[in-house]
Amino acid sequence: MDKLMNSTWFIRIVSLALAALLFTSINLQPESSKGQMGFNTPGQTYSATIENVPVEIDYDQENLVVTGAPRTVDVTLKGAKPLVVSAKNRGDLRVYIDLSDPEISLGKKNVRMKVRDMNEKLTATINPEVATVTIQERVTQQFSVDPEFNRSLLKDGYEAGQPIVNPETVKITGAKDLIERIAYVKAIVELNGGITDTVHQTAKVQALDRDLNKLHVLVEPSEVNVSIHVSIPSKKVPIVAFQTGTLANGLKIKDISVEPKEVTIYGSESVLAAIKQVRLPVSLDNVKGDTELDLPIELPDNVQKISKDTATVKITTEKESTEKAVQDEPQKNQEEQQEEEVVAQTKTFHDIKIQTVGLTDEMILTFISPASGRTSITLSGDPDNLNKITESDINLSVNVSELEEGKQNTAIQVKAPSNVKWELPSANATVSITKKTLEHRGSVDNI
DSSP: OOOHOOHHHHHHHHHHHHHHHHHHHHEEETTTTTTEEEEOOOOOOOOEEEEEEEEEEOOOTEEEEEEEEOOOEEEEEEOOOOHHHHHHHHHHOOEEEEETTTTOOOOOEEOOOESSOOTOEEEEESSSEEEEEEEEEEEEEEEEEEEEEEEGOTTTTTOOOEEEEEEEEEEEEEEEHHHHOEEEEEEEEESSSSSSSSSEEEEEEEEEETTTTBBHHHHHHHHSEEEEEEEOEEEEEEEEEEEEEETTTTTTEEEEEEEEEEEESSHHHHHHOOOOOOOEEEOOOOOOOOOOEEEOOOOOOOOOEEESSEEEEEEEEHHHHHHHHHHOOOOOOOOHHHHHHHHHHEEEEEEEEEESOOOOOTEEEEEEEEEEEEEEEEEEOOOHHHOOGGGGGOOEEETTTTSSSSEEEEEOOOHHHHHHTEOSSSSSEEEEEEEEOOTTTTOOOOO
């Protein structure tokens, strides 16, 4: 066997047999009309269709833009089967449109497509054979980029500055008619909701016409960097304590101090502009003397956050001056006291109206206590003096010029003849102050 493999004639015979077998496999084809097998002789034509062959365009790419040509076509090859099969299997068939003539005119043209570098013994049929193309002048122009984002995605109270884009301009290249149609060059920033921090993001640049249709042009660079500064406006306002409830009998407030004296509130500019102070309600119901309280600070309406949640209130009290005067007064002997009790008399006026001082035209005041803004007053003193006093000699009032909106207590001011003493059921009045609505404007406030 080794001698046989080393024999030159043996190798030649085997090579010839393999060549004959290959020839037979290629050229053997069915005889459809006879139902028999036969050989494809050199005189017979074989055809095969190659689909989706890419189309190339030869043109001056620096100065022209060509549109309208199909991206792929189908090509049917005819010729000897070995050549057709070989061309199909290689997959390197190339179809092209020749627009390389420097004298070619602009506009719409019908051009015939051709097959490049095909074997001369083959013929090709292209489908479609003719393409309608538009040849236009290639234009490059510089445009400013307008960054854009949805401001409604910001969290309530937060505000965004003007977006900063880098680079600020891009070069756009395309057919002249497309460049002329460019109305907007946008860099759309895609964001999620609830934004509270500054944004740094890459955005794709798009060229749009007046109807916001995207134009197919070349943008360089195709992406830009966009920065959007996001912040929340702030404002420092004082903390103002206002009293609620009733202090224990025999005591009065000497001083109320709050620490810190001011806080920073955060929210939209329109909300902050309307806020002058943060009110801190201080209940006096359980105060029996000097007291220190840690109280929560209520967040005003539509304010997003506050720099401090609590405040420390120090309350200093003292005994009522009437009691002090009694304590300091020299003890009278029993006879003098009895004589004074005999001489002194009282006189009470009922349903005296409490006047309002310092109320602006934009506000409405309602008395909560005493109801309807009326109270009684009891005078004591010499009977002759009391008999001369009438209701017109007494004036009760509250000064609300320093009070803000809401429910609060204020002292009742008394003007009465100096030769008598007076006493009210309550030294304070509880009032509610609100802004007038449109229907109240121009009308007289009923207190």
